[in-house]
């Protein structure tokens with residue numbers, strides 16, 4: 001097949017494995033690399049068309065620096081699927097990839113994509129975004145199928161932040177359900193959560209409308225309502241009285257929202273941006289408030305108009 005691409009996936013976790021399944025189903029040549037792989041990264045990327053980063057945030061700088069030392073074809077497209085923020089610089093993963101490889105196109109993939117559902121072959125949709133449209137279109141073709149609908153988008157920062165910021169709200173949504181606060185409370189939380197995501201995202205340089213698409217609202221609905229989400233699970237179990245240490249001991253995989261909350265708090269304080277839900281999630285994760293106290297703090301804030309805050 002002439003359109004068959006060579007795809008190297010970095011990270012053999014839940015998401016890397018699901019992305020590999022999708023590309024393989026479209027007859028692409030797929031190699032998954034992990035820290036424990038017997039094949040060297042150098043050998044694997046030799047004939048790669050696309051390098052997909054599906055490592056968790058804490059591994060991004062590490063894999064970037066490993067690749068920087070290798071001879072790479074100038075045609076290679078980097079695709080980043082990590083939903084996190086760098087604790088040191090507050091940069092997004094795509095900003096780190098682009099800075100390290102300024103002459104390569106970088107594409108972001110993000111959307112309501114719970115990996116377990118994708119591995120069960122349930123239908124889903126996602127977004128691939130890049131400043132280089134042709135690169136986004138190549139990635140779109142590689143992953144599109146009758147069970148995975150892929151849209152392109154020209155706002156990579158907005159798409160990336162949509163998937164990243166919603167993890168904080170997914171923790172809050174888990175708390176809401178764990179406390180059994182009801183459907184009205186959940187709707188209020190998710191709606192005001194989206195407002196908060198838009199506020200910081202637009203300040204950061206993203207387009208407002210991107211947050212109303214699959215990677216913002218779409219992913220917020222998926223993770224904020226699903227026990228399959230690790231971030232939701234963190235919130236739910238905190239509300240049930242478990243400590244964060246206990247929860248993380250048993251959690252399968254990464255809940256990026258924990259680190260993202262800390263980075264967001266730092267950035268919103270530096271830039272004086274109001275993020276009341278994020279702030280309460282932060283205090284809760286630090287064990288500085290109980291879930292009920294966090295709820296009361298939010299309910300008793302100064303009353304105000306819905307917009308023009």
Ligand SMILES: NC(=O)c1ccc[n+]([C@@H]2O[C@H](COP(=O)([O-])OP(=O)(O)OC[C@H]3O[C@@H](n4cnc5c(N)ncnc54)[C@H](O)[C@@H]3O)[C@@H](O)[C@H]2O)c1
Nearest residue numbers: 011012013014015016055056059062082083114115253254
């Ligand atoms: N699981 C999902 O449903 C899903 C969906 C969309 C996006 N994501 C995002 O994808 C990323 C990965 O999620 P996941 O669910 O696969 O997590 P996971 O915990 O299952 O896997 C993380 C992977 O990163 C690797 N890794 C971590 N540090 C590394 C390092 N220094 N060097 C090399 N590899 C390293 C781990 O070995 C592991 O293979 C996260 O940012 C997550 O938010 C996950």
Ligand SMILES: O=P(O)(O)OC[C@H](O)CO
Nearest residue numbers: 111112113114229230231
């Ligand atoms: O399990 P979570 O909370 O990392 O959510 C996974 C994905 O981000 C869903 O789109």
